[in-house]
Amino acid sequence: MLAVLVIGTTLNVSAQSETKAKSILSEVSKKYRSYDAIKTEFSLTINNPQAKINETQSGTLYIRSKSNKYKVILKDQELISDGKNQWTYLKEDNEVQLSSVDNSPNALNPAKIFTIYEKGFKSLYTNDSKDNGKVYHNIELTPTDSKTPFFKIKLKVDKLTKQIVNAVIYDKNGSHYTYAIKSFTPNIKIPESTFAFDAKKHPGVEVVDLR
Numbered sequence: 001m002l003a004v005l006v007i008g009t010t011l012n013v014s015a016q017s018e019t020k021a022k023s024i025l026s027e028v029s030k031k032y033r034s035y036d037a038i039k040t041e042f043s044l045t046i047n048n049p050q051a052k053i054n055e056t057q058s059g060t061l062y063i064r065s066k067s068n069k070y071k072v073i074l075k076d077q078e079l080i081s082d083g084k085n086q087w088t089y090l091k092e093d094n095e096v097q098l099s100s101v102d103n104s105p106n107a108l109n110p111a112k113i114f115t116i117y118e119k120g121f122k123s124l125y126t127n128d129s130k131d132n133g134k135v136y137h138n139i140e141l142t143p144t145d146s147k148t149p150f151f152k153i154k155l156k157v158d159k160l161t162k163q164i165v166n167a168v169i170y171d172k173n174g175s176h177y178t179y180a181i182k183s184f185t186p187n188i189k190i191p192e193s194t195f196a197f198d199a200k201k202h203p204g205v206e207v208v209d210l211r
Contacts, residue, residue: 002044015108015190016127017124020125021123022123024139024157024162025123025157028163028164031163032114035041035064035065035187036065036066036187037063037187038061038062038065038186039063040061040183041058041140042059042180042181042182043056043058043178044059044179046111046175047176047177047178048173050118054106056091056113059072059075060072062194062204063114064111065114068101068103068111069111070110070195078091078197080196080197081153082172082195083195085098085099085197087197089197089205090200090202093206094206095205096197096204096207097208097210104194113164114164116141116153120144120145121141121143121153123139123140123142124139125132135159135160136159136165138154138156138157139154139155139157140152140153140155140203141154149187150169151171152169153167153169153172154167154168155183163181163184164181165180166178166181178198187204
């Protein structure tokens with residue numbers, strides 16, 4: 001009987017955590033989808049103790065929140081998509097690789113970084129934490145498909161602004177990727193040309209079509 005009570009209590013707590021996580025993330029989605037376009041400044045930290053990798057770089061992300069369009073600017077490369085095609089521009093090599101956008105459930109699309117939890121994940125609220133006077137909801141995502149290359153994602157959501165400020169992706173190869181949002185500017189005016197690669201602006205660029 002004691003075992004039954006313990007199991008019942010555990011299931012009830014788990015159900016409550018899942019319900020709370022869904023409620024929080026629903027508010028995040030509602031606010032995010034009220035914006036037309038977004039610009040964020042972020043830092044990306046890649047850590048893999050076994051491979052002795054621990055590096056951080058800064059970047060800028062532009063998103064059309066109501067479409068699949070995005071542009072990511074990093075130190076050594078740019079990722080651009082018009083929703084159907086993706087251009088990966090390697091700055092040092094002056095080469096751009098053109099491919100079709102991967103819309104599979106397992107794909108980590110930059111345009112979906114703020115809504116990644118909506119499909120293919122089980123979400124659990126773990127706790128609240130405080131930092132510099134702000135309160136954050138901590139939520140853990142587990143993919144429902146065991147074939148995904150990652151097994152867990154941790155999200156930190158600002159309780160007041162209802163925005164994701166930090167995401168840690170745990171890869172099955174031992175790496176984890178931490179995205180920290182430094183600034184979040186909604187409803188910014190972004191030219192449509194932002195979401196396509198313009199070869200004319202890169203004289204001598206080599207275009208490799210992988211479609």
